[in-house]
Amino acid sequence: MEENTSNLDIAIETIPTISVDCVIFGYDANELKVLVRRETVPYEDKVYLEWKFPGNHVRKDEDIDATASRILKEQTGLENIFAKQFMVFSDPNRLKRRKQDYEWVKPRLQDDRVITVGFYSLVNLSDVDNSTIIEDAKWANAYENMVLMFDHSEIFDEALKKLRYDLLHEPLVFELLPEKFTLTQMQKLYEVIFNTTYDKRNYRRKVNKMAYLIPLDEIQTGVSHKPARLYSFDREMYEKTRTERFDFRM
């Protein structure tokens, strides 16, 4: 595991003031999950067990996107998956953590990490080979209120906020959906991420206005009910029909 390179090597190869933390969202079986890693923290005479998002220092020969890709590869075995920088967290934020953590976390603030760049990522869990998930990691329900280390609760909140914002403003769904998908899959994905439910008919009425959602001459197979039509996303059409909102008509 690359992360287990000796600390000395890392110290030599990394830019010690910059690290990357990745909030990796995964979607499966109508549930939004997020990948967290276990950490055991000895403090005074106890050992604390907490969770954090996978992160790493930026290496000297990397840009931060490469660091994020490296972390994602380590954690999920997947390459070229969607990931996006969403916020930079610096020490001042880092100190705004839950008060009860403060005492034992404090020593960690002395390390040379100064800022951390938050990335969020989206993966379809059916694409993930679970055998490649590393030992201390698990997919946790995203709405389960976990105790997270450091400022990772804040990082999670911001990541989810940005994920939702981007879903409403960019054609991001299609990064998570398979190439060919049903409207129900698409609806469920939104429901899971926004933690709500939508009326099927209203949803379809709205979605049918989108010219860049292409109904295929193909239907689902292997389901023991009426198979749904498959759709695909036409990115070119999307770019072409994106509305400009300059409107002086009176």
Next chain:
Amino acid sequence: MEENTSNLDIAIETIPTISVDCVIFGYDANELKVLVRRETVPYEDKVYLEWKFPGNHVRKDEDIDATASRILKEQTGLENIFAKQFMVFSDPNRLKRRKQDYEWVKPRLQDDRVITVGFYSLVNLSDVDNSTIIEDAKWANAYENMVLMFDHSEIFDEALKKLRYDLLHEPLVFELLPEKFTLTQMQKLYEVIFNTTYDKRNYRRKVNKMAYLIPLDEIQTGVSHKPARLYSFDREMYEKTRTERFDFRM
């Protein structure tokens, strides 16, 4: 005048199947104008006087935008003015002209022009040095129903349609307005181009929502009434706040 190069030279230097016609709109004194050129057409024993939009063959060393620029420079003396290709007219369209013209126009269809690319352009007439306007050209009121040669009535209709469409969908007003302008100037421009009037208060309410319209600390001078505030267009802000219309919220 470049257009007066001998026909032989043009024949050698041009792509004979492609020409460009320019509908040059000009705005001044609350009036929308359009630049037309006089043409005398001998036919049988009469000479007909008609009007057409300036046009020219595309030269072998030009792309069509360069042809349009060249025509605009010739006709207005202006360079780097806004111009946009709006439609290609080919022979089949060319034949859909007014019936009474058909007989004497018909011989002209035999020439080697096959398609013509329509450009429309917008100029602020106060920027035009009238001494550079060439002899046979005039600025005609755009709503005066002129008899135009060939399919130029159709070209005009399409040009005006596209101009209006673009005005509603792109920040095109600011190509025609001076750098600093008053809201009344802006309103008048729309009124002229859409050949209508708007309620001043409603217009301003709408316009005030546009964050990219920057009120300056400057007012009109030299007017014998309450001077209006000047505004400028912040293109960067416009780009930044243009709404993406991907919206799955329900």
Next chain:
DNA sequence: ATAAAAGTGTGTTTTTTTTACACTAAGTAC
């Protein structure tokens, strides 16, 4: 003082968007 255009709010109507709601169709498993 006068003339001329700038600037400013509110209530009403119209249009658009959102919401709620229930049955038939099509395939698989038994």
Next chain:
DNA sequence: GTACTTAGTGTAAAAAAAACACACTTTTAT
């Protein structure tokens, strides 16, 4: 062939947003 499961479809009412109509005061140049 019957039962089960999800796909697929329209309309009316309510709410929200946009459009519209309308008149007086302010500020400057002459």
